[in-house]
Amino acid sequence: MSLLASLPRIVEACRQEYERALREDVPATFHVSDRMGSPGENRLILGDNLDWLHRLVKSGEGLHKVSLIYVDPPFYSGSNYRAEVRISTEKQKIKGMKSNAYQDRWGGGMEGFLSMLTLRLMYMKELLTEDGGIIVHLDWRAVHYVKVIMDELFGQKRFVNEIIWNYKSGGVSTRSFAKKHDTLLYYAGGNRHYFHAKKEKSYNRAFKPYRFKGVKEYKDELGWYTMVNRKDVLDVDMVGRTSHERTGYATQKPERLLEILLESCTKPGDLCADFFAGSGTLAAAACRMGRSFMVCDSSPLAIAASRKRLTSMDAPYVYYISEKEKNSTSATVKAEVETRETISRQALCRVRLTKYERSCRNLPVSDAEKAALEKLQAADPLALVDYWCIDRNYDGVNFQTQQWFAREKADLRTEAEFLTGPARRAAIKVYDVFGGFGIMEIQV
Numbered sequence: 001m002s003l004l005a006s007l008p009r010i011v012e013a014c015r016q017e018y019e020r021a022l023r024e025d026v027p028a029t030f031h032v033s034d035r036m037g038s039p040g041e042n043r044l045i046l047g048d049n050l051d052w053l054h055r056l057v058k059s060g061e062g063l064h065k066v067s068l069i070y071v072d073p074p075f076y077s078g079s080n081y082r083a084e085v086r087i088s089t090e091k092q093k094i095k096g097m098k099s100n101a102y103q104d105r106w107g108g109g110m111e112g113f114l115s116m117l118t119l120r121l122m123y124m125k126e127l128l129t130e131d132g133g134i135i136v137h138l139d140w141r142a143v144h145y146v147k148v149i150m151d152e153l154f155g156q157k158r159f160v161n162e163i164i165w166n167y168k169s170g171g172v173s174t175r176s177f178a179k180k181h182d183t184l185l186y187y188a189g190g191n192r193h194y195f196h197a198k199k200e201k202s203y204n205r206a207f208k209p210y211r212f213k214g215v216k217e218y219k220d221e222l223g224w225y226t227m228v229n230r231k232d233v234l235d236v237d238m239v240g241r242t243s244h245e246r247t248g249y250a251t252q253k254p255e256r257l258l259e260i261l262l263e264s265c266t267k268p269g270d271l272c273a274d275f276f277a278g279s280g281t282l283a284a285a286a287c288r289m290g291r292s293f294m295v296c297d298s299s300p301l302a303i304a305a306s307r308k309r310l311t312s313m314d315a316p317y318v319y320y321i322s323e324k325e326k327n328s329t330s331a332t333v334k335a336e337v338e339t340r341e342t343i344s345r346q347a348l349c350r351v352r353l354t355k356y357e358r359s360c361r362n363l364p365v366s367d368a369e370k371a372a373l374e375k376l377q378a379a380d381p382l383a384l385v386d387y388w389c390i391d392r393n394y395d396g397v398n399f400q401t402q403q404w405f406a407r408e409k410a411d412l413r414t415e416a417e418f419l420t421g422p423a424r425r426a427a428i429k430v431y432d433v434f435g436g437f438g439i440m441e442i443q444v
C-alpha cells in the first residue's frame, strides 16, 4: 500500500491504541532518584517517553500544564548515533571512545516511524495549556508526512509556522543541492496561542540608507538596516567541535536555536517540555531563561549528558528514573568514613571515595572496549566516575543532593567533610560516564 493511503490507517490505529491504553494500562513506575536544590517544576526523566506521557495523562497530573513542547525526535535517518565518552584519570586516558546512544532504525520502515511519533503526539496534545504550542523538529525525510498527521491531530487552523533552521555544516552532495536546513512544525495547542514577536536586523539593499519617511534606520559595521519582526528562517550555527556548549552527544542542537523559540513562544515561569531530550538543550536554555523544564530521554547516555550540563549550571531539578532503568544501572560504591561527635546531635563525617565498580558487560560499547574498561577499573577503581554527590540527611529513599563534585578533565576530588543531620544518616551517590550510578549509605 502506498504511504499516502497508509496515513489514515496509521492515525486510526494509534487512536485506538491510545484510547485502549488510557482505559486499560496501569502507568509504569518511575522512582525519584535524586533531587538537586529546590526543583520547583523542573524534571529530568530517564525512561521511555511513552511510559512517562501515559503516566502524565492517565493520572491527570500533566493535563494542560505545559506551555511549550519542543521535540527533536529521531529523523528516520536509518543511522545509529553515538556519544563521545570521555574517560580521563590521572593515570589513564581512553581517547575517542564512542558509545551507542540511540538508534534511528524502524521496523516497519516509515510507517513504523510515523506510528511511533503519532501515538506520542496524541498524548502530548493533552498536556498543552490553552495558550500553549508544540514544535516538532524534523528534516526532509519525514517532515511532510508528519505535517499531514499533525494537521489531523491538532487541526490545520492551528498550524502557526513552518520554521526553517538554516545552518552551514553537513549535507554535502555532488548529486543534489547541499542539504542545509531542518524544518520545525509549530502548532498552537488551543484557539489563542501566546506569541511574542521579537525584532531582528534586516539589512538594506547594498547596505545603503533608504531614507523612507517614518522608517527608522540604523547603521552598524556592515551598513544600514531596519528592525523587522523575526522571520521564520533562523540562521544559527550548529554546535561546533570546539564550542563550550559541546557535550559530545550526537545530534545535539544549539542552545541559541532553543532560546529563539522560547523567547517568542513562552513567558518567564512557563513550563517547557522535551520528550526526546538528548543532551538536554531545551532544559539548559529554559533554565537560563527563567522557564521551568520537564525533559525525558530513554538513553542513559543522553541523561548523563543532560545531568552534567544542568548540574554545571547549578540548575535545580528532580531526577526520575523508570523501574526498568533503575534495575539495569546499579553499581557498587565504597568509601572510607571517619566520624566525630559534635556538641550538637550532628556528627562530623569525613569521607574518602575509594571504589566505584560496575559490570561493563551491558555497556553500549564494543567487546574490545568492554575488556579495556574492565582492565581500567581494576587499575584505577575510580576511573569511570563522572561525578559524585552527598546527601547529609538521607531518609533512605529520596536522595537530596547538597554537595557535588564533578571530574574536571583528569581531576576528581575524592574527599569531603560534612555535618550529618540530627538523624545521623547520610549517603553518597556516584555517577559514571555512562549514566549508571551506585549509592552508599552512611549511618553514624
Ligand SMILES: C[S@@+](CC[C@H](N)C(=O)[O-])C[C@H]1O[C@@H](n2cnc3c(N)ncnc32)[C@H](O)[C@@H]1O
Binding pocket: 047, 048, 049, 050, 072, 073, 074, 101, 102, 249, 250, 251, 252, 253, 254, 275, 276, 277, 278, 279, 280, 281, 282, 296, 297, 298, 299, 302
Ligand atoms: C535527535 S536526539 C535529541 C537531541 C537533543 N535535541 C539535543 O539537543 O541533544 C533524539 C533523542 O530521542 C531519544 N529517544 C528516542 N526514542 C525515545 C523514546 N521512546 N523515549 C525517550 N527518548 C527517546 C534518543 O535517545 C535521542 O537522545
